[in-house]
Amino acid sequence: MPVKPNIDFRLNKPFLTSIIEIKQENKNVKTFIVDYNPIDEPIEMKPGQFVMVWIPGIDEIPMSISHIGWENRMAITVAAVGDATEALHKLEVGDQIGIRGPYGNWYEPKDGTAIIVGGGIGMASVLPLIDQLVKEQKNPTQFELDQVICIEGAKTESDLLFMNEIADIYADETAMEFCTDDGSCGFKGFTTEKLDMLLQQEIEAQKARNETSPITVYSCGPEIMLKKVFEICEKYNVEVQASLERMMRCGFGMCGLCALEPTGLLVCFDGPIFTNEVLRKTTDFGKFHRDFSGKPFKI
Known part of the structure; x- marks a missing residue:
C-alpha cells in the first residue's frame, strides 16, 4: 500500500508565484x-502527488x-475543461497563481515488471513515475525492475x-505503447485492451520459463478507465496502484467531499493513490462522484 502523506502544515497557505514558462x-x-519555494527548506515532491492551485478571483x-x-521549481499540466482551468489557460508568463502543497500519497515502486497506464490528462500524474522507474531500471539503487512498460491512450494522435x-526517457520504443480510439497512432483501441493483452502475454511467458516475477500496474486517467484497469488486474491477480480524482476543496482532509463510499477514506489525505484492497471495498468507484454541495452524481 502506498505510504501515508507527509504533510508540512507550513505548506497549507497559498504561495503566490509567477508563471515562468508555458x-x-x-x-x-x-x-x-x-517557481515554488514557500519555505527555507527544500520541498520533496513524489510522483503521484498533487498541489492545490489558486487562480486569483476564480477558484482553487x-x-x-x-x-x-527541479530545485525550487515545479510544473502542472492542465486541460481546459471548466471555468477555473479555462481561466488558467488565459494567463500568460509573468501572471501569478497560488500554489499550496504537495498533498497526498504517491506511487510506491515495486520489484519486477512495471506497467504504467495513462489516459488523457492522467499522463500528468504518471510522467514523473515513468522517469523515476526507467532511471531505476537502468541504475538500480532500491528496486530490481525487469521491465518498465508505458501504455498511453487518447482519442486521436x-x-x-x-x-x-x-x-x-526511454530511448527504447519497444517499451512504449500508444493507443488511439481512431487508430491514428499505435494500437487502435483502448488502453485497457492493450493492458489485458500485455498481462496475458507476460504471465504466459513467465509460465513458459517456469518462473514467477511480480507485476505492478500504475494508472491514472478517467475513472471509467481506472475501473476497467482494476477489473483486469483482479482477473490476473496483479497489484494496481490507481490515482483517483474527486471533488476537493481543502486538500488535507477537512471538507470530506472526496470521501470514498463506504470506506470513509479521503482521496486527498488517504490517496489519491489506492490499491486493490481499498478499491474492492469502494462502492462508488467507477460509478459516482460528488459535486460541491456533496450531492452524488453519476459519472
Whole structure:
C-alpha cells in the first residue's frame, strides 16, 4: 500500500508565484512551470502527488504535479475543461497563481515488471513515475525492475501527451505503447485492451520459463478507465496502484467531499493513490462522484 502523506502544515497557505514558462502540449492542454519555494527548506515532491492551485478571483482546484526534481521549481499540466482551468489557460508568463502543497500519497515502486497506464490528462500524474522507474531500471539503487512498460491512450494522435518526453526517457520504443480510439497512432483501441493483452502475454511467458516475477500496474486517467484497469488486474491477480480524482476543496482532509463510499477514506489525505484492497471495498468507484454541495452524481 502506498505510504501515508507527509504533510508540512507550513505548506497549507497559498504561495503566490509567477508563471515562468508555458508550453502548449496540444490544442486543449498546457503545461505551466512556476517557481515554488514557500519555505527555507527544500520541498520533496513524489510522483503521484498533487498541489492545490489558486487562480486569483476564480477558484482553487487540485492539479497533479507533472514535472518534479527541479530545485525550487515545479510544473502542472492542465486541460481546459471548466471555468477555473479555462481561466488558467488565459494567463500568460509573468501572471501569478497560488500554489499550496504537495498533498497526498504517491506511487510506491515495486520489484519486477512495471506497467504504467495513462489516459488523457492522467499522463500528468504518471510522467514523473515513468522517469523515476526507467532511471531505476537502468541504475538500480532500491528496486530490481525487469521491465518498465508505458501504455498511453487518447482519442486521436493529436491528443497524446508527452510523446517526445517519454521517448527521451526511454530511448527504447519497444517499451512504449500508444493507443488511439481512431487508430491514428499505435494500437487502435483502448488502453485497457492493450493492458489485458500485455498481462496475458507476460504471465504466459513467465509460465513458459517456469518462473514467477511480480507485476505492478500504475494508472491514472478517467475513472471509467481506472475501473476497467482494476477489473483486469483482479482477473490476473496483479497489484494496481490507481490515482483517483474527486471533488476537493481543502486538500488535507477537512471538507470530506472526496470521501470514498463506504470506506470513509479521503482521496486527498488517504490517496489519491489506492490499491486493490481499498478499491474492492469502494462502492462508488467507477460509478459516482460528488459535486460541491456533496450531492452524488453519476459519472
